[in-house]
Amino acid sequence: MRTSTPARAGQYTALLAYLVFLAFPFLWLLSTAFKPPRELGSLHPTWIPEDPTLANFRQAFDEQPLLQAALNSLLAALAAAVIAVLIATPMAYVVARRRTRLAKAVTGWVVVSQAFPFVLLIIPLFLVLKNLRLINSVPGLVLVYVVWALPFALWMLAGYVRAVPPELEEAAAVDGAGRLRTLVSVTAPLLAPGIVATALFAFITAWNEFFFALVLLKTPEKQTLPVVLTHFIGAEGVADLGPLAAAAFLATLPSLVVFAIIQRRITGGMLTGAVKS
Secondary structure, rough: OOOHHHHHHHHHHHHHHHHHHHHHHHHHHHHOOOOHHHHHOOOOOOOOOOOOOOHHHHHHHHHHHHHHHHHHHHHHHHHHHHHHHHHHHHHHHHHHHHHOHHHHHHHHHHHOOOOEEEEEHHHHHHHHHHHHOOOOHHHHHHHHHHHHHHHHHHHHHHHHHHHHOOHHHHHHHHOOOOHHHHHHHHHHHHHHHHHHHHHHHHHHHHOOHHHHHHHHHOOHHHHOHHHHHHHHHOOOOOOHHHHHHHHHHHHHHHHHHHHHHHHHHHHHHHHHHHOOO
């Protein structure tokens, strides 16, 4: 069915308005990061700084341990992504290939678990980490991130497994390949894009996570980047706007770069999981 010209113009207008709505916070953050204090306090703010400066970036690095916090975030996000994928991949294969009651129960549990609020999980997780002596440690935070990322990683990878035709595995078996060789030589290469997309999605989720890091990490040298950003806000709620915007802009860049690289694979994986039965 062909779309009329007014309808098409309305669609493009709505799409443009949506893009502007999404881009507004990032563009405002970018503009604020380069403004001197005189322009930050102006009653008539402008989008483009009249006298752009890097002083906010220098002040941000001088006042807070941004590099150490970025390293903590990087270690936690990388470890969580790798561990979550290693655990979720074989689980996803079983859930996708074995149509048993247990597999259906696991799938249902994955869906239900996404409805749990963070506050409901933090108390049992805190007690478990306390017994394991992992409070205020990056490994403890990694454990929490793995638990949090597993349901979505399992659901996403199961969609990729269902997209692999079972006939390929059956043909390999007819040619004499065993189960392990079939998985390694036939299935695993076809799952590689899904594994990469799932790992990177888990990485972005852990990189941006704030609540668990705020509760579980106490000492400044252990804190992650989202928690350190709150230190630019004073006890009375007054924000040091310039350095805060500069630090937040730097913290946003890795997520944007990674998401720009993998967004097509993520979309493909989510659609695959949605249409395959």
